[in-house]
Amino acid sequence: MNALKETHFQFKDQTGFYRGKVRDVYFFKDKMAMVASDRISAFDVILPRAIPYKGQVLNQVAARFLQATADIVPNWLLQVPDPNVSIGLKCEPFPVEMVVRGYLSGHAWRQYKAGFRKLCGEQLPDGLKENDPLPRPIITPTTKAKKGHDEDISKQEIISNNLINAKEYAIIERYSLELFARGTAIAKERGLILVDTKYEFGKADNQIYLIDEIHTPDSSRYFYAEGYEDRQQKGEPQKQLSKEFVREWLMANGFQGKDGQKIPHMTDEIVKGISERYIELYEKMTGEPFVRHAEEDILTRIETNINSCLQSLNVTQV
Incomplete structure (x- = not known):
């Protein structure tokens, strides 16, 4: 091959x-x-x-x-x-990745299952099952490790550690949620659910740009919309298109x-x-x-x- x-x-x-x-x-x-x-x-x-x-x-x-x-x-x-x-x-590039989650899956679920109810400063409610929708999309940023593993980090830590200033973070935070909403709408048209994804941003000539890839199977997780509710009610794994x-x-x-x-x-x-x-x-x-x-x-x-x-x-x- x-x-x-x-x-x-x-x-x-x-x-x-x-x-x-x-x-x-x-x-x-x-x-x-x-x-x-x-x-x-x-x-x-x-x-x-x-x-x-x-x-x-x-x-x-x-x-x-x-x-x-x-x-x-x-x-x-x-x-x-x-x-x-x-x-x-x-x-x-900014030194963080903006991970947006609409559902409790992957890394977030593994943390939740281990007993954690706060992820990157975001409070998660009790009583959720794997792959349940979250009350609203949340941003759970990670560091961008040149070697080894990326690490979870909160908005407060990003700003206090001067990784991104508060004004620019607010801009990329807004962009991330708007991009996720657009990706969700496009996925819905194709019979898919955009579960979670990550965005990266950078600057050139003092202008903020979206960089790298977006909404690919390497950077995102998708469920098939058909049968999602039924599988959740039965506690069955979701049919998904992603690298998971x-x-x-x-x-x-x-x-x-x-x-x-x-x-x-x-x-x-x-x-x-x-x-x-x-x-x-x-x-x-x-x-x-x-x-x-x-x-x-x-x-x-x-x-x-x-x-x-x-x-x-x-x-x-x-």
């Missing part, structure tokens, strides 16, 4: 490079090219095998949602020159990213199954068939398309 694990390009006008858990980012004077690889991470650990088409799904879903929310907040995206590539403005099924498979095989734990073996069957789930989300979210771009020489295609786009954007050497 042809998958894009990593890139090693050297562009003429390149000023820097950064490899994240999933994306390879090439920096230029005031722009950046973000290559969505097929790497997959869970519990802040990059898994050993890449997932075919995953990068294409993430890049194309993120681009659609960035374009669909540009009236709410300006975003970094300028062009999508390749199925796996987005090119846009280089921003200085990967986390559940890892946990069932004794891995949660903790020291000393070994990543379970990923068979071809497991890899193919994960790939199909990502494609399923794309088609469910967009209502369009997924076009599989699977050239044998993915790297040459990507490099050529980035170079052409940079020329059209008149990226010049520093």
Whole structure:
């Protein structure tokens, strides 16, 4: 199976490079090219095998949602020159991720089940079950760890530690809730429930921008709306489209990213199954068939398309 694990390009006008858990980012004077690889991470650990088409799904879903929310907040995206590539403005990121939750799932549920009733300064009511809706969407920010695990942090801690000033935090807080409302409405049209997601923001020329990806299966959790109420009443697991099924498979095989734990073996069957789930989300979210771009020489295609786009954007050497 042809998958894009990593890139090693050297562009003429390149000023820097950064490899994240999933994306390879090439920096230029005031722009950046973000290559969505097929790497997959869970519990802040990059898994050993890449997932075919995953990068294409993430890049194309993120681009659609960035374009669909540009009236709410300006975003970094300028062009999508390749199925796996987005090119846009280089921003200085805020050092936190804004996690918005509408339902008690994932990390929030694990904390709640352990007895905690306050998450990132937000009080949670007693008597909730896993996957129940919250009284209102809440923001549970996390730090952005360059290595290791992101950590929960409250609004008060963010401001008091001077990570973001109060005025700018209020702006990105408002943006986050408006984006979540828009994402919820779009998901509803497609028969889905947007359960939780995360947003990242940055600044360029003193302007706040929405950056990175939004509403993708890597950054979001979706339930199927059909049958949701019935499954909740019966205490059954929700049918979902997200990366949570990967986390559940890892946990069932004794891995949660903790020291000393070994990543379970990923068979071809497991890899193919994960790939199909990502494609399923794309088609469910967009209502369009997924076009599989699977050239044998993915790297040459990507490099050529980035170079052409940079020329059209008149990226010049520093």
